[in-house]
Amino acid sequence: MGKILMKGNEAIGEAAIRAGCLNYFAYPITPQSEVAEYLSRRMPEVGGVFLQGESEVAVGYMLFGAAGCGERVFTTSSSPGISLMSEAISYISAAELPVVFVNIVRGGPGLGGILPSQADYFQATKGGGHGDYHLLVMAPASVQEAVEMVMAAFPLAEKYRNPVMILGDGLIGQMMEPVEFSDRLISKPTNKDDWATNGMDTRKRNARNLVKSLFLDAVQLEEHNLALKAKYDRMKQEEVRYETYNIDSDFQALIVSYGTMSRVCKTAIDNMKAEGFETAMIRPQTLFPFPVQPIRQAASKDGCEAVISFELSMGQMVEDVERSVQGKRPVYWHGKAGGEIPTPEEVVDAVKSFVKTK
């Protein structure tokens, strides 16, 4: 199949269908309502389920119920909607259900705005809901990568029995780019009979399944949390994904940036290179687990004077960059949070302001 021009939000909806996810529950919110509009047409065509819930709170639990039966299910929303779903995300994480969430982030806090933002980094990677849990968080930098991440998200969610979040931004959702859908089949999990409430009649063993999150006994709750932690630790070992840019150069500054912001940084790096000023970038593709070691290694390289986190927020990822660099180099932040995206020139000026040797 060749490339077609598609809006990010629609491509995300199509990617889920191609991944074999035929169940979608959602509530409209700008800037991602096109996913629901697209799937309200497409799901009936493929015999799937489309339901517009009464609120994001309810949608979160529709996902819980559907995933609890062992069925592939996903939703899309944007920042304020994800806040409302965060209650369910905590329960879904606790009950270890595979659900895929797409957050096309808009500016906050509160109603904020409807323009692109990366201000939900903390919410996505550090919690959002209550209790000790983590989502596996992936951040696409193009419509094509959004498609690939959505398709990868379902088997990952099922491998870990853990929710996966695709953290996009308004630009990824609203932009049109050429995309190609691969025809590869994504196999369904085979172990759901061990845990899903899909009805005892459908299973070989004659025992009922429970999907729950309550552990009144202190020892049992401790064991549950230790098992969850072991899962997150395994993600840190096996699922870190990142891309490097100009990393083999004798760079004086290391940029860390993801999503839409990283594309601007790439242009800035090219422009600086043309002037004879070398900079490099690590672009986390997974925000949890975070590429701690690659950033530490690159920052430690001789000649690297500064590490700069560029973000469409007031400085959230920079905290993970700091803990990666461990004080080996000075770490700076530069960003915007109103919905405007820094220009390559602004990135160049910021980099130069942080680097002493020019």
Add this chain to the structure above:
Amino acid sequence: MAKTYRKPEALADQPTHYCPGCTHGVIHRLLAEVIDELGIRGRTVGIAPVGCAVLAYNYFTFDFQEAAHGRAPAMATGIKRVRPDLMVFTYQGDGDLASIGMAEIIHAANRGEKFTTIFVNNTVYGMTGGQMAPTTLPGQRTTTSPGGRNVQDVGMPVKIAELLSALQTPAYITRQTVLKPKYIVRAKKAIKKAFQYQMDGRCFSLVEFVSTCPTNWGKTPVEAIQWAEENMLPYYPLGEFKLPD
């Protein structure tokens, strides 16, 4: 010797944590009997609420999911939409359904989701220690209405069966009780009817139960039953409020 009374297969063989005089136990048994009689244990999924019945899944022998406070109807929606062949019911109290979960129950009912809700109304938040609920009767003392429910301040109690039967879509809305044997027989018929409508692919069904909470009411089991009959039944009349068209 013939055994004429036995534990339903759908009911687990273990004592419950419910207080003496609480009606949850009787309602659990009726549910289990209906599930046995309809032969649906192997394709039934129950949803336990937050509240006294949070551990209800310990007392049944089929698949269960455990909900957050008030969200059971949204979970039932998710299950039934992706697996219409399953028989699904939510089991909810009045703090759960009539307060924090009001949005979820109204919209699930109005969409005509094809599951059944068992709604146990005992006028208080039981598990958290007897606080005032939307269903607490006027003047009734609770731990958060120590002077009695002041309707000038917090309004009149919500009548869920009447409220939901104002919607056009739901199939079957009824209010029952298990305070006396004669009511129990009728209540079981109502549960069976609700499940039968679900099996037939009809819309949403709800059976409300006028119930007791001797512990939080500060009464003996017998006093609690008398109080419920004298005070709850006049305000929460029994009957069928909506039948399928």
